[in-house]
Amino acid sequence: MNKKRYWALWMILLLPLSMPLYAADDEDDAADDPEIVKKAVIWTNGDYYDGEYEGDQRNGRGVYIWKNGDRYEGDFYEGKRDGEGTYTWVNGDRYEGGYAEDKRDGEGTYTWANGDQFKGEFSEGKRSDGKLVKGAVPPVKKPVAEEKAPPPVATTTPTPAPASQANTEKDNPEIKDTQKQPAKTPEPAKTPTVASKPTPAPTQTPPTMSAMNDENHGKFIWPNGDSYEGEVVKGQRTGKGIYTWKNGDSYEGDFIKGTREGKGTYTWKNGDRYEGDFVANRREGKGVYLWTNGDRYEGDFIDGTRHGKGVLTWSDGDRYEGEFAKGKRTGKGIYTTATGDRYEGNFMDGKRHGKGKLIMDGVEEEVEYKNGILIDHVKAEK
Helix, strand or coil, rough: CHHHHHHHHHHHHHHHHHHHHHHHHHHHHHCCCEEEEEEEECCCCCCCCEEEEEEEEEEEEEECCCCCCCCCEEEEEECCCEEEEEECCCCCCEEEEEEEEEEEEEEEEECCCCCEEEEEEEEEEEEEEEEEEECCCCHHHCCCCCCCCCCCCCCCCCCCCCCCCCCCCCCCCCCCCCCCCCCCCCCCCCHHHHHCCCCCCCCCCCEEEEEEEEEEEEEEEECCCEEEEEEEECCCCEEEEEECCCCCCCEEEEECCCCEEEEEECCCCCECCCCCHEEEEEEEEEEEEEEECEEEEEEEEEEEEEEEEEECCCCCCEEEEEEEECCCCEEEEEECCCCCEEEEEEEEEEEEEEEEEEEECCCEEEEEEECCCCEEEEECCC
16 A cells, blocks of 8 residues: 555544534534523512523513512513513503514503403504403593513613503593682682772772872872772773782773773782683683683683683693683583593583593594593494
8 A cells, every 4th residue: 555545544534533523613602692591580679570581681481570560471572572472550451462662562452450442453552453342331531551661681780670650641631620710719809899989988098199190090099008000080990000909919901980891901919810801890701811830711701700612721731622611611622631632522510521532542432421430432433
């Protein structure tokens, strides 16, 4: 056997011995990839997770329980709810269906604690299209509760969960009657009748006339501290003038024979203000009432109260437009929340009463209320 054939034979015999060494190197590289393991993690704020991790991310199936009792069981991907899962709120509401990027997405069923259900499509966490199925008598509104996002990746020092509550949506706005009865129902504690005539009867203590520009204009100060400056005709306030009470209230506008009559502005010492029509010392006709907290009413007044048609706007953005009777929402009206939810229908004594239409998250329902309580609802036909 010559040398060339000898070495060729040895190379063939040694080749298989080198192959496992190469394969072993591949296996070592694969071992560097994260593997899915099960972990139980407790956060310092009391939240708890038991499920699968891949590296330092929740990946796979798991159960996340918030300190307040809310619970999610289902799929996770890169630390977020993604796939199929079930979210249960501590109040008894429950959602079962699809998720994407921590939000309800795709086919799902939302069940309220009283048995009502919405079955259909969800998108970006909100109802998109489907059917609302009535169970027991529903509460005032059916908000789809806001889910809490699990905290970010649990590292050596776990990051606490957000402090937001599970149900952060406003209830169907408890339609507020912030009727600070336009101040003092509505007249000030002291009415102009305290000093009704610049030229008093002999039994009255006469005012001090501090200035008289001409026979039809002057300034008068009463012993109790009230004052008037403006036009006077035959000894009575008639024309334009300003009456200021000792307590800080003031009226600027039209007078006829000593009474507020015509257009004027009444300002209370606390900052509330009414601008509009007056008849016989009372708000009557069209006017605007402004509260110091930013609330605002513009519309009809009769005998000093909101009566007729008007628009009541709250400082937080909620708004009512419709009919009033004796200061309360009564008749037809539209209530719109700052978030865009809307009720159109009947009101009585400041509460929803009778049939109407409720539009929330783009879903329209025919509803019926009794004294502010929702007693029936069904999804409107498109």
